[in-house]
Amino acid sequence: MDFLNAIVALSNFVLIPAIAYGSQLALGALGVTLIYGILRFSNFAHGDTMAFGSMVTVLVTWWFQSMGISFGPLPTALLALPFGILGCMALVLITDRAVYRFYREQKAKPVILVIVSMGVMFILNGVVRFIIGPDDQRFADGERFIISARDFKEMTGLSEGLAIKTTQGITVVVAVVAVVLLFWFLNRTRTGKSMRAYSDNEDLALLSGINPERVVMYTWLIVAALATVAGTLYGLDKSFKPFVYFQLLLPIFAAAIVGGLGSPLGAIAGGFVIAFSEVTITYAWKKVLVYLLPDALEPSGLVQLLSTDYKFAVSFVILLIVLLFRPTGLFRGKSV
């Protein structure tokens, strides 16, 4: 019993949150890694692209909700998601035309594109806030939990609860599906291979008859879809707030890089590395140990390695250590 309690406590406070958060980061990192892998720059506007896509989803969700449309136990937002994706696709295509294409034709260095993407980020930042404002927005509905802590306790009679949120479930599933699809697409399909070829050597791709503008367009479309899905799922799980999407950028980049830039599998692995190092290292093991150890050995302190003040610091230390051993990330990423 005590053993079960210990496991449940650990799952509830460490494993499940870390897996869900890891998947959220991974979904974001997939978009970043794809842009990096194919268009060869670190896209600072990704966080705000996520915010934009989710914003459209939120607006459509509200509209659906006001019309009384719902999706049973699942959040209505899932129904609105396709609209969000379309909106986001339109946005990225317009940005590409208006902004990035010019630098592509100039063959500008990647760092220029990075700074340009910061310009785009600033603009999106303003646009999103202009449309929906800077505040927290709630749009989640449907069944909040697959199983809530209270239900779990009642069901099992354990003294520890285990909560799994619907959104956590969806996120994990979507992240896995997305990475499998993306991996298959890039490595097995003609279009996918042509995208990799383009990223490798633009001029030679041209000589093979690959149309660069098309490759770029596909890339943006996929990225828009990924960004919107990631943003919406994150918003459902926590809440939609434009500022947070900017803040998400940092862990997302960290995930993409530690996994190996350009590698979809790396993005997933990276997401989990970051999430787990944030959640586990600063965990106070007291609760778990109380169940596991005989009374006499019960810890008096919290058995916490480091205070949570340092959780970011710790996750970056882990990132550094990983990079010192694998200088281009877990999955041998690109380095332009």
Added chain:
Amino acid sequence: MIAVENLHKHFGGFHAVDGASLEIAEGSITGLIGPNGAGKTTLFNVIAGVLPPTSGRVTMAGEDITGLPPHQLFHKGLLRTFQIAHEFGSMSCRENLMMVPAAQSGETLWNTWFGRKRIAEEERALRAKADEVLEFLTIEHLADQQAGQISGGQKKLLELGRTMMVDAKIVFLDEVGAGVNRTLLNTIGDAIIRLNKERGYTFVVIEHDMDFIGRLCDPVICMAEGKVLAKGSLDEIKANEHVIEAYLGTGLKNKDKIDA
């Protein structure tokens, strides 16, 4: 001069250099030939410190130099060129050459602020030297051109030019001839012979052009599949069945086209 003992270099499960042992005699111009993928460049890279060996030992004049970083080997007088040109693309061709000499006083920050006179003098001499090399390579008109924007063969020349900027003990040339015009290559061959004769440089030359090898090199070492296949004078090598089978071949099958 250089002795390689039972050298191995593995990439994953692939043995690019697989127990090669060879010696380069001081003052020689040694030719290194072998089929594509024989491990010649990899051997160079290991000797020059670009790649760490999986096992084995490299000595230079009796001193163990295995795994020393390239910049230290440079200071010991070991120079090399790259098969795939490694120019400094955003710098002018002249700068590509002027950067080479070691111990330039202008490379110390302190001197850039407080020793500017000395730097100016050094620079003048360096510049003259670089221009001389460029002229020899027939690319003096490219002195101020960005090295990223010259032709493929010109890049190879520049690659060679860098080794001519300083006094060396041993120079490894990795297919300097590929992509270089044959008439010019002959001139380069003459220069190599002269440097060898007059200054006593040792050369190791990878090349697929047998005429060029023939003019310069003795002995010739033939590698295949990471091992030394044969060593001797070019005529001996040319007569070696294994070498013919693996490397030289027996000429065009479509002879008729030529004869027609």
Added chain:
Amino acid sequence: ADDIKMGVAAAFTGPLESLAPPIARGAELAIEEANASGLLLGGITVSPVRADTTCIDSAAATAAVERLVTGDKVVGVMGPMCSGATTAVLQNVAVPNGIVMISPSATSPALTDIEDNGLFFRTAPSDARQGAVMAQIILDHGIKSVAVTYTNNDYGKGLSSAFETSYKAAGGTVTLTSAHEDGKADYSAEVGALASAGGDALVVVGYVDQGGSGMVQSALDSGAFDTFVFPDGMVGSALVERFGSDIDGSFGQNPAAAGEGRGLFNDMATKAGFDGTSAFAGEAYDGAALMLLAMQAAGSSDPSVYKTKIMDVANAPGEMILPGEIGKALQILADGGEVDYVGAAAVEFIEPGESAGTYREITIEGGEIKVVGYR
């Protein structure tokens, strides 16, 4: 009529960007009211000028307020919001230029003793006092052991340590004090550690539209805590909008006095089209109002003259002034009378120019904030 300008400095962009608009609107509401009365200094009008102090970039804040003061020539500044920016602006702009500055929300105890040349006031009380009040309220609920999480800035740190000191002194136990950063993506680590430490309630010293809510959300979702204690930064309509009856039984306090001040202000705000319950909106109204009344009392809009009058109009003796009564107050002052400004946040200034701090105690019942009493 002679036009004068008043600066409204708030963090319109940055981590507290969602708190800023109601704060600015609060201040502007007071100004509009004074203008509408036509009584200020014989009928001059005041126009508000906004400036973005970003909360986190003190250099940008300094530059923005510098522009207000030396460029727009404002006669006083309502703001900035965050203690950090406030300190920078005070030292680098307000004091050198002799400009009166009233912050609605900078609550760091360090501001109490800052060298200000009599120019700085705040309508929010110092966190030192709130800590003591909160400790008492928690103990009165019979809760002897709590975990604390605070937003990692001077406000969070100051308030939580003030609280911890009082609470421990009064016999309570704090199982773990853990900081959280605002605007981050995930708070499971913090909640995990706090849950492990245990405690009968979680004290959330944070902002309602920031990490504070994130912490509550995460704690609720994982079932780590179900009773929360909310200080001022958390008490706002956004709290119950977001969590509804999930947090029933939780309680807290925020600065406000007995009387209808807060309610009146909320109604006015609703009419003006913004959320008056948003944190520090009322304080901002009060800040602007005080400045205007002080000018009237001094008969001058020169900061070096009216700065001395702010304490007078804020405190007794005089007629009590509630939100919406700025016109009346101006009239009284014009007639040579005295006022005791109460306003939305029950302003009562103590030396050296900050709110004494009356707090109302609230609980959450049936998904709504209920006022239980005042201390």
Added chain:
Amino acid sequence: MSGGYENRSNKDATITNTVGKGEFDPHPGTGHPMDTAEAFLVGDSMTGGYGKGPDILHDCTLSVNPGEIAVIVGPNGAGKSTAMKAVFGMLDLRQGSVRLDGEDITNLSPQDRVVRGMGFVPQNNNIFTSLTVEENLEMGAFIRRDDFRETLAQIYDLFPILKDKRRQAAGELSGGQRQQVAVGRALMTQPKVLMLDEPTAGVSPIVMDELFDRIIEVSRTGIPILMVEQNARQALEIADRGYVLVQGANAYTGTGKQLLADPDVRKSFLGG
């Protein structure tokens, strides 16, 4: 590897003409030696340079007919590669035109030329380093809709080493192996006309022979081949047309045999 973030191989801003814009109206043939006007592929009186830089090509004309091999030789920096790029539309021509099968293609973008059946192996950066050998070859067949497995098998026959290394990233190959991949990629296109810039640089004698053999075979199937070679003597032996370029202009033109026999040409350009 090189230069960190800045340096993306192959990012030479001046050489790609993605949209295929030409600055001047093409003008018809100017009657250079040999029957250029009617040839299958003609780069006619081309003048142009990189970006806004000086002219590299001066009224340079190249042509090749079905079944023929045309070889371009010349000193380093003569403009051979530039001429090839110009024919392939990777350079804005300031004057002159390019015609394929009688049709003016001066204003076509390179990828459109690929669709028209032109295949090109550039001198540098001619493989996708991060793709596997097999993927490199597949990319050669990108525009093909039919089953290209047979061609793939042929390529592996021709260059057996590539078959062993099919799953390896092409960037990890030896210099000569890379060159084989590059040529293989172009052959995969099954082009109507094949352009090779120094295909034999760095390949071993045995492979070079194979390669020349293969080139002869290809040309026998009626496909015109235009190539630049520094292994000029071997190349000219099999050439139907030979061009000597010097400083961006045609210096000598003739059949391969004629050029080989010309003592001036031999001495100055073929290494005696």
Added chain:
Amino acid sequence: MSTTLKNTLLFALVGALILLTGVMQSWNSALLILNMGLISAIMAIGVNLQWGFAGLFNVGVMGFVALGGLAVVLVSEPPVTEAWAAGGMRIVLGLLLGAATVVAAVLVNTRMPAGRLRVAVMIAVLIGGFFLYRGVFDPGVDAVEQVNAAASGFLGGLGLPVLLAWPAGGLLAAGAAWLIGKTALGLRSDYLAIATLGIAEIIIAVMKNEDWLARGVKNVVGLPRPLPFEIDLQNDPGFVERAVSLGIDPVTASTLYVKLGYSVLFLVVLLVLLWMAQMALKSPWGRMMRAIRDNEVAAEAMGKDVTRRHLHVFVLGSAICGIAGAMMTTLDGQLTPGSYQPLRFTFLVWVMVIVGGSGNNLGAVLGGFLIWLLWVQVEPIGLFLMQVMTSGLAEDSALRAHMLDSAAHMRLFTMGLILLLVLRFSPRGLIPEK
């Protein structure tokens, strides 16, 4: 147009914009922008040294700037004697023990033969050392933080003149950079970027949470200044007299006087650093660095010790950022660790370098001035844009109200817009590398 002329014009333009600020807003604002512009230009020189010269993608600028700020507190604040008495020595001892542990671990690693024993000893040393360190260190910290927590609660500094803090900031940043460089410089491009970004976050985390050091998020305010306080000037009859005789109101005169004083100090620093950077860039040293940036493998083969050179520039560039950070904290008069955000302190500096023209010192300096000016002025510009756009709308239209309400968000929007416009017209930066 010759480049010199073009560059002069560009600088003149930025100068004119600052003057325009003076005329349209106030001279105080203009000088403030100038002063921060000078500091920004110095930071930009530091980043340009690393990126433009050597191709090192350092995205940890914020950390070094913050360390510079920390140096100001450590150098110029008076020491808190009670705190030292309460636990200062314990803290010092604890830190020494911590350092000793690391040294011991490194020694074990280098001196002992590889194998299981080494790993075991290593772990033992690390764990033992950690507990020892915490055991000595933690009580000291508690004691120090107890001393008048609200107003002090830290060890204070050395009480030296604040100007000394500038070189000290450089040294502190250089020291940190050396440690970081030793471990992380093997990483390439974006991997180095995220590593440095992470290290900067770690530095900030330490500064935020170690209250004994510099009060953490409670901030240190009222730092000493190298120049007199305005108030004192206003109370100095001599000064007032001179101001009046010049026809300036004493308050304005005092504020301008102090700001001008800072301008002169900053300008001196900038000019010295700029001169040094220019000389270095134009010399064989610069050539060598460009070679390394272009092709590390070849540079290494040509005898250049790439690792060492990278470490040098990394340390130098970071030191410059540290100096700038110290200057900025001096100007602010306070250290607020919570306000160090990557967007403002790292990426904005990068924008300066790239927009100005990376690889070119003058470009970086120009970018520093221009981008800072914009960063401050986009707020009024954005507001103005909104007003122009709404001027056509009916007074009571909801859209108009909404637009005016959102005006604050036009700040970043405008910043983005201008950034894109500038980069559109000079994609390689305003003053590109030749």
